[in-house]
Amino acid sequence: MKDGPLSYFTIEEMVALPGFSGVNLSADGSMVAYVERVADWDENRYVDRVWTYDVHSRARTVVTPDSTGSSQPQWSPDGTQLAYIRSVGSAQNQESQLFVMAPGQSQGIQITAIKGGITSYRWSPDGSGIYYLAARQNRALDERKNKYGDFEYVDVDDKRKTLYYVGIREALREAAARYEIPRDLRNTDDEKSQAASYAPKGAADGDTKSGNDADTKANDADTRARPVPCFDRSDLHVQDFDISPDGQRIVLCAAPSPNFEDFAESALYVLDMRDQGIAAGVTDISLPEMFTGRIEGQVHFAQQGRRFAFTYRVGDGKMFRNNAIAFCDLETGDVEALSTAINEDLSVVAWTESGLVVEWQDGTNRRIDRIDEDGNITPMVTGNGVMAFASSVSKRGNSAAYIKAAIGSPTDVYVDGQRITDLASTFAKRRVSRRQIVRWTSRDGSEIEGVLCLPDDFDASQRYPLLLVVHGGPTWASFPSPTQDKYYPIEQFINRGFIVLLPNYRGSSGYGAAFRSLNERNLGIGDYEDVVSGVEFLVQAGYADADKVGVMGWSQGGYISAFCTTFSRRFRAVSVGAGISNWVTYYVNTDIHPFTRHYLGDNPWNDMEVYRKTSPMTYIKQAATPTLIQHGDKDSRVPLPNAFELYQGLRDVGVKTQLVVFKGMQHGSDKPGWNRAIMHQNYAWFCHYILGDPLDSFWLE
Template sequence: MMNGANYLSIEEVISIPKFMETAISDDGRYAAYVKQTADWEENAYVNHVWLYNREAGKSYPLTIGKNESTQPRFSPDSKYLACIGVSGEGENRKKEIYIQTLGDTHAYQASPDCYSIEEFKWSPDSKGIYFKARRLESESLKKRKEMYGEFYYVDKDFEYEALYFLNLETGGKELYDPLPHGKMTPAVEPLTEQMDLQIHSYDISFDCKHIVFSAAPTPRAVDSMDQELYILHRTTKEIDKVDASPLQAGEVLFSPGGTRLCYTCYEKEKAIYNNRTIEIYDLETQRTIRPVQDIDEHIIPVRWTPNGILISWQEKTNFLAGIVSETGKITSLVSKEDMVASAPSITWDQSTFVCVKQTSTTPAEVYINHEPITSRSVAYKGKIQSEKEVVTWRTEDGLEIEGVLSKPVDFADSKSYPLIVAVHGGPAGTSFAVPTTNKYQPIESFIAKGFLVLEPNYRGSTGYGQAFRKANYRYLGLGDYEDVVSGVDSLIEKGYVDAERVGILGWSQGGYISALCATYSTRFKAVSVGAGISNWITYYANTDITHFTRFYLGSDPWTDEEIYRKTSPMTYINNACTPTLIQHGEKDGRVPLPNAFELYRGLKDRGVPAELVLFKEMKHSSHQPGLNRAILKQNLHWFCHYLLDEPFQFV
């Protein structure tokens, strides 16, 4: 094996920049993107918008240091760039709209201080900005706090996000050409503040006379599937409900002519595991068409241009982008093989396309058409990367499963290696065959230590069609276990893997599958459970997404307790014998903390070696590089101890 020091270290993996949220000015002269980096001194991940000048071939950040920025948006007239500026900490953290004249180097706050902006869009005439923000606190609520202190009624006291219009013209000329110390107060017009609705997606007609928006009855995640469409008429201020598909699911766009809508909707019935396609609704005839018929996956509409709709979708371990016409013809904008293309954007005339692209051998970069404008690959200079191969196998019940196998560059098929199975979350997630950036599973460090790493895209994963995503319906964990074990068996049969040295780890749904492997099976020599479910009944009663469990298990635990017990790791706790590391965020609302304590106490009572690590203030995932470093090192040391007999190291 080659010198392990040549592979990326844990700190180097965490430090690799991440690119998100691209934008392109409609004249094609400027591009923008968000670059996330690890600030080790502040122990934080920070986001900054970078502006790229195509003529100069150079880019620079709009913000630096603690003052972050996200959501770059060019004005339709290509004169200005707006973004969300983020400042402050904790309860004082604020998100405000900043505007910069292209060609200038200074951005100025445009939105009033009283709003914390969640998302925004330019008006098509560039004269204003529509934004979504949490409604301001009502007088009645202020009085209640003063009289009694702070409390809230569960499922009643909602903090809705409403839609507003920021009129830039009323702010005066200084808004676009401000004095250095000028304080601007442009007018803000509430648009949906009077409605008890949670705004999700929205768009503005090209003539600026109408706004279409999708809204749910409450901000609860469980109600996000009950969105409906509305149109707000700017002249009369009347709001009409659109009698479109009852399967509507968000992401709505106006056609260039303003007579049609495009929105995502479920193909058949509203269920988490079912496909979401795009539907076009004619406002005059009230007829609908579904232009895409040949893609068996979720379709995401991005922008409706005169020559078609920019969409993105997934095919197995490829993520693609293209233009679809109303007749259903799809023109691909990226290669269809070995390609993960994300955050696409395109000019109005479709002459310039921007996205983040990566392959199995090239790290993610921001591209304009086919040319990279970033240099993330510098992070890999002088380093060896594990080789990624997509492998397939069949389960006993006949499913074909794919997985990503990471191997050392000097891999020998005549040699048996210890194996780590790294399970993605979701379950509707995917492991892609791209250079490692995983901040929960130390894949490159495992490879450097002599392991192979298998990342199975088990039943329920995205990219393999609706039937595959539904294949673990009322079979959660158990079917996933079959997918994982059959993948391990296929590698053992090839002679690649030492059957006595196999471990498994995962986070979230991956942590649940790992927990089931710890109690249901003796196949693994060591297990790590990250933010995993151990008891579906406990989970159901405490999580913020109770509908997730009802969809996958087919009922609630009070109606069908048997299916909840059958698929819960705690049901099999008396069989447990595998050393298990449990990692969990102290403030996790998605997979609540009792799941970690139940598994830990059950293992300890059975005399099984177990460690429980709680990360203070952390929710379902980490937003601190220091905590990610701890998670990665704890996992590395755990498996090196139990599979390689190395002395155990506590981090």
Template sequence: MNQYENTYLTIEDLISFPTLSGIHISDDGKNAAFVKRTADWEENTYPNHIWIYEKDKGECYALTTSDIEGSSPLWSPDSRQIAYLRSVGDGDEKKNQIFVESLDGHSSLQMTDKKEGVSQFKWEPAGKGFYYVAPSKEPEEIKKRKEIYGDFHHIGKEYQNHSLYYIEINDSSSECQEKTERSITYQLTDDKDFHISEFDISRDGEKVVFMATPSPDAEDDQNKDLYILDRKSRKLHKVNGNKLLGGSVCFSPHGTKIVYTASIKEKAHYKTHIRGNTLVIYDLISGEHIQPLTDFDSTVMPIRWTAKGILIKWQDKTNCLIGLLSEDGKVSMVSETKDCFIQDVSITENGEHLAYSKATPNETFEVYLDDKRITNENHMFKGKLKSNREVISWKSSDDLEIEGVLSTPADFDPHKRYPLLLLIHGGPGWASFPIHSGCFNDKYPVEQFIEKGFIVLEPNYRGSSGYGNDFLKANYRNLGIGDCQDVISGVDALAERGMVDKDRVGVMGWSQGGFISAFCSIYSDRFKAASVGGGITNWRNHYVNTDIPSFIKMYLGDTPWNDPEIYAKTSPMTYIQSACTPTLIQHGEKDARVPTPNSYELHQGLKDMEVDTELIIFKGMAYSADQPTTNAAIMKQNLMWFSHYILGESMKDFRVL
């Protein structure tokens, strides 16, 4: 027997889990492309490489390797070439540019040479060029100001919008030449008025629909508008509407209609209320807006409008599903209805063929072309023990039904009482799923916790997505308090089933999960240890430090100046004098969404209350780490923290891991 057959995946194994994204199917249905992100431990990076599957050859291979990274692969309309974004340059000057390659591998052409880089792009429908989005140039007056006065930033007044461009291919030769010899570039939108987020092109290439905000400021996301651009005349038509826009928009096959995501209620409602999204179809000829899914209690995203209908994706509890929507509101399922998580999906124009990534319970993601699996990422588990993940449910203290994902060991004993760890997802509009995936959890080593003897519960607390709009709004003006009820009731439910030792329970989470962990560990004395990752601890202070204060108003209903009581009631620091839970605090130094003052305040408060605490600030890290070794440190610190305070193991190597 192999010495590793009775072990679980190591922390290094968990961090090395490949992440699959950017899936795109060729329009002839024969080939698929996708991006695989892996951990390069020697270079301490997470490189992205493009992989190709050719149906005729029946093989999957890497298109980009070594130091050449790629993202956003898109097949040409004739399915003979593939375009993608590739980093060019050195250091801070390294930017994404559009490259085109043929399948024979003998030609590679750099299409753009944009100093500011390219953020997204699409083929012109006839393959004659590319539409792309790129940051605007730094204004000359700012450059001159820097030379005279040095560098400073006028907050809320200076930004570089993303503009829409079109680059026309003049030479169809496949030999690699300089971009300037082959193409002409046109700027289609004013970089002072529009920050482009999403766009689509009509099949005839004559019209572009795009979503735009006045600036890239995160707060301006509430001011997103929809525009139709006539490419030849450059005339703009604003699509009137009084709803917050979502993140997807598509043209109909004939170019006379568009479908997009928008909030259920009016914009004014969401200044102080949580939003749910639905689909809206807009008729360019009549100007009529219709909502085809009035009884669909889930946020829906349109992927592509095909000859067979609109391919849509939505979440149903712990499932992510896809189906084809007709204009009369009927949905025909394309995926299974349960035990299915589809992450990325691409469909041909005729609606006949699909490429997608899917995970089923207790597995990680694989890529499929139609019904054929073309990857083998689950080989990571070969010869290893693996936790069993199942969805359970319980009633919270106010009788609200809560679901969660319970992870137990391969040799689980139903008659044994296990130490329990609560792992709280972020969001709050997100959820935990019964699958294995590094892209959903790169900070907490569930498999290592299981090997240590814990079981792990991931509650989908009130406010989680996938459970309907009423559940999504159930934490309105109830943050922390209702969440804590949901978490603790889950502990009690497992204890009543005889599975959990109530005296050995820990809680952890990042971002919103960090906030809930902080609230639970301070508001309650039920936990032996806690870990707060990038968490909010004081809503009033957080309101003036975060880059999205509107998020807080949406959940708490007002500003801290108009309603200081609700800000105090829902802040962990309000209850700091009752704190008694040893707490590990971890935070990215450059996290703009949840800035570090939250963690410094919690750390000082716990020290003043003489509660065991450690504060770790990860240099250069924002919300997530871009180095595998940083994630390894985060995971190992958490493993050591809970092993010490709940299992009694030593902490002597904590500082050096």
């Protein structure tokens, strides 16, 4: 029984709610590592901290208490060492480097200092080293910059990532030496022997020894672990990789370059470590034509080592097609697609002794299942209203750690059903909106689902002002778990007297491939019908006041909101966050050009009509709704000209509008101060234009 009246979260409390990611379970299932993100208001930053949890003793330990950017913790195969990535360097030049915490240590030791930082990594199966992805080191580019200044030959300059290896014992020994020997006394000449000391067994560079040679590394250069490339292919950008259990093969998923345009040419390659070691070449894996141009990656070896699983896009390979799984036998060359009844994107977690562990979305639920090679499904974590993700499993596949939320329960970290973090207790001390799934029919007959947020004392005989919060993506969804939204103050809107609808419009994930393709060549128009029909559904049900309706969204949700403000006069107020206003402007400026072609069917020079039909700016002359526009000036995904185009167009036709440009912000906000401002601005905007509150608080003075 709860004592006393409970209050809703304030905006500041919502912004400061912790988030979890990076869950990793040790091979024997006895230890969990995860990342917790908390707000540091004084420094206006989010702090990502790595924690560990002992399943037997239930002890929690923070590994990186003061880190600004720790991520991707991974236990070594024997569970005795913990690696993670951590941001180092000045505030203006942060780079992600690899750290390892060995037995008996209270904190990790930095073992890489590679220019540009690393992006991902995997332990070698025997635990003796770590393979990681990082940019190819290009001294010529550095020399050019020093000579001529900083510039770029677009789509030409090499930014490809390649695969490196570092030996852990040698790297830790060298790291310890940095605290024992002054820099001026270190021997910096023997670079070749130092590089060889980090190579895996069987390296081709000669007589690498682990005895006296390794002992001399304490006198070598202060380079931490000098990057040792596993192969030299300047024409490949490695996206993902896995190592066979015996350590003799590495399978790579790679594209010609890191440009999104080239991802359609991603292919699979094998690096044979049995005879050549570090100097091995890369061999193309021949795949049937059905996989050409559709490889997604997510490569995972089977326990036996000769076969691996990978993911690919079915059909024509467009971004909204299903992500499916196939198997490849390296000995026979046979490739076989997995046949399963699941009609959704499949994300592979691991190939364990018990089968493939996968995550997928089922409506407003997210599941973790085990699938055998015949496509049979064994549920692991599932349930009505359950959202489970970011899972990690033991070697046998019988134990799992994951993040889970459910109706009435916020996201927390779990291991085998046991909650090991305690955000739930924070929510238990606050009044929280009640959420339920609703369904309605759009104009073309499509069934649309959404999440309706109601006050806990909701009165069905009363009509409430209605707000719609439209998710981004479009291949994402809204869920019925308690909100942790950092852009839109849903709980504060509920407290002020609104009800809030979160529509899963056509194109949303979780409803099958056919539903995701419904907005192909129909963006904006079909989405608008789904949103507006949701409004009419709630009006006809007697829940919503037809004269007091607003809509807001970020990214793709911002685009749909922009469409609502120019295409319709149905709404009293609109907020456009990082939204597209003109598909032509977007197409020529974005960093993901294929996205537009996949959804609209072609480029604008070949089919300008579809670009015109689906662009909010086409309908600017009929706009009448007061519109708030929020955008980051460093946004490369939806560049800032989209915001200025909508802003100036609305001004020219006499619509009340305000553009807020967040200096230094990219496509999403990563500072608590920005999130606080975004939420306060949205709260003031809708309360003013729908409820008649003063707009004074909007200006945040």
